[in-house]
Amino acid sequence: MRWPDAAAVLQGQSFRNVVLIKLQMPDAMCVDSRPGWQRQGRRVARGASGIRIVASARDVDRAAGPVQGHGVATVWDISQTEGGPMPPIGDLRPEHVYVALARVALDAGYRVNRRQLPDESTGAITDRRRRRVIVSDDLDGAVAAMRLAHELAHLRMHKMSPDSGCHGLSKLEAESVAYTTLARFGVLPTHQMASAAGTIGRNPPIRLVETLGGRVVAAAGRLIGDTERRLSAAQVLRDKTRTDPICLDMEDRELDRGL
Numbered sequence: 001m002r003w004p005d006a007a008a009v010l011q012g013q014s015f016r017n018v019v020l021i022k023l024q025m026p027d028a029m030c031v032d033s034r035p036g037w038q039r040q041g042r043r044v045a046r047g048a049s050g051i052r053i054v055a056s057a058r059d060v061d062r063a064a065g066p067v068q069g070h071g072v073a074t075v076w077d078i079s080q081t082e083g084g085p086m087p088p089i090g091d092l093r094p095e096h097v098y099v100a101l102a103r104v105a106l107d108a109g110y111r112v113n114r115r116q117l118p119d120e121s122t123g124a125i126t127d128r129r130r131r132r133v134i135v136s137d138d139l140d141g142a143v144a145a146m147r148l149a150h151e152l153a154h155l156r157m158h159k160m161s162p163d164s165g166c167h168g169l170s171k172l173e174a175e176s177v178a179y180t181t182l183a184r185f186g187v188l189p190t191h192q193m194a195s196a197a198g199t200i201g202r203n204p205p206i207r208l209v210e211t212l213g214g215r216v217v218a219a220a221g222r223l224i225g226d227t228e229r230r231l232s233a234a235q236v237l238r239d240k241t242r243t244d245p246i247c248l249d250m251e252d253r254e255l256d257r258g259l
């Protein structure tokens with residue numbers, strides 16, 4: 001759970017770099033290169049020591065030399081910069097994230113419905129044949145968003161037969177992507193992920209961790225990006241009406257009609 005938390009705040013970084021950044025500066029929230037900060041109207045504080053990460057070819061810091069065939073780049077956390085106000089922290093409700101996720105599903109051709117589901121279900125099911133996701137009626141906003149993000153992660157990452165179910169590594173990946181996505185928007189449910197981490201044991205092989213971490217961070221990054229684009233539309237709606245319950249009710253009905 002610590003790594004998905006870190007991946008959520010350090011969006012856009014590879015899993016390997018999320019690990020490297022957190023090892024060097026556990027509280028890092030948002031990193032960029034020196035020219036990157038300059039473009040955002042900030043500058044790196046004098047004497048601040050940078051964080052070394054694995055660079056893509058174009059960002060290589062030539063002075064630092066190669067590390068295992070990769071380049072090294074130096075970045076700084078926002079707390080090491082000065083100038084201008086800090087970027088505002090979002091004020092999102094889980095319902096908005098849910099609506100945005102439902103729109104992301106619709107973009108992929110899947111309708112999202114709320115309905116009573118049998119007790120033994122995990123709160124959401126995906127019917128790939130009829131191209132729809134059903135989220136249980138009983139769930140509150142944050143949990144509903146979490147279940148929907150989990151189903152979207154499966155849809156994007158796993159080829160599942162209608163009855164292959166949700167277990168093992170697929171479950172761990174889908175749950176980690178959902179967790180990272182909701183953490184990014186600050187709307188995690190109080191009862192967080194049913195730990196699927198037991199699947200990989202206490203000392204998993206490094207290669208497995210790297211593969212899983214890479215897949216989760218990449219998939220979460222894409223889902224977060226798509227959701228962000230859909231969120232702006234949902235927020236406009238909220239700002240226009242101001243009367244939240246009515247507005248959300250309307251959005252739900254809109255979603256039930258499949259938009």
Ligand SMILES: [Zn+2]
Nearest residue numbers: 154166171174
């Ligand atoms: Zn699942």
